[in-house]
Amino acid sequence: MTLHALYERLHAAYGAQCWWPADTPFEVMVGAILTQNTAWTNVEKAIANLKREQALDAQILAHTEPALLVEWIRPSGYYNIKARRLQNLCRWLLDAGEEEGLRTIDTPVLRAQLLTVNGVGAETADSILLYALRRPVFVIDAYTRRLFSRLGLIDGAESYEELRELCERSLVASTDTVHLFSEYHALIVTHAKQACRKRPMCQNCTLRLHCPYQPQ
DNA sequence: TGCCAGGGATTAG
DNA sequence: CTAATCCATGGC
Numbered sequence A: 001m002t003l004h005a006l007y008e009r010l011h012a013a014y015g016a017q018c019w020w021p022a023d024t025p026f027e028v029m030v031g032a033i034l035t036q037n038t039a040w041t042n043v044e045k046a047i048a049n050l051k052r053e054q055a056l057d058a059q060i061l062a063h064t065e066p067a068l069l070v071e072w073i074r075p076s077g078y079y080n081i082k083a084r085r086l087q088n089l090c091r092w093l094l095d096a097g098e099e100e101g102l103r104t105i106d107t108p109v110l111r112a113q114l115l116t117v118n119g120v121g122a123e124t125a126d127s128i129l130l131y132a133l134r135r136p137v138f139v140i141d142a143y144t145r146r147l148f149s150r151l152g153l154i155d156g157a158e159s160y161e162e163l164r165e166l167c168e169r170s171l172v173a174s175t176d177t178v179h180l181f182s183e184y185h186a187l188i189v190t191h192a193k194q195a196c197r198k199r200p201m202c203q204n205c206t207l208r209l210h211c212p213y214q215p216q
Numbered sequence B: 001t002g003c004c005a006g007g008g009a010t011t012a013g
Numbered sequence C: 001c002t003a004a005t006c007c008a009t010g011g012c
Helices: A003-014 A025-034 A040-052 A058-063 A066-076 A079-095 A098-102 A107-115 A122-132 A142-150 A160-170 A177-194
Strands: none
Touching (some): A025 A040, A025 A122, A040 A066, A058 A079, A066 A079, A122 A160, A122 A177, A142 A177
């Protein structure tokens, strides 16, 4: 099976995903930090708080008292670390001239700049690049690695960068690469959430793909 | 009840 | 360069 073929099967099973659920690119960035190793339902509560406080803005978040920001994002967990990470990202964004200032920067350069922000690792950077800044970057997460590995599409020992470049090389979209990459990552997460946790093979999975929780 | 979620930094070997 | 450890809430 090829990466293309897997995409077709996932799309046929789950349909269009239309990720990332957010009203603005900045909300995507905030969500990308808050969802680090955290259930999305918890992130929703934190973002709802930020909206209620009318604080979903880089200028405001960058200058908010950390103790206050911590209270707003508490439901998303790791609140002390994430408050600092959010402010790091906001300050970087403001320094760069916000989204307009980023528009002319080449994707590889932009990616390297994002990775200099403390608290922004490879997956967070790529989520921001793809879903907030609409750059053709393939997001790798634990689900992706596990699914591809169990289907024999990859070796499994590849580094993050190797795997990302492999996916980007293999998936040459006919028209809209950003759309393809956006949908693909979303479909993988949707499939992982639908798959069973305990049974050796997902019973309600019409794809006959290996359950992501199944031990190797 | 214990496990885990749309990771990353830090520290130790 | 790889492996452990820390960070923390809420849902099932």
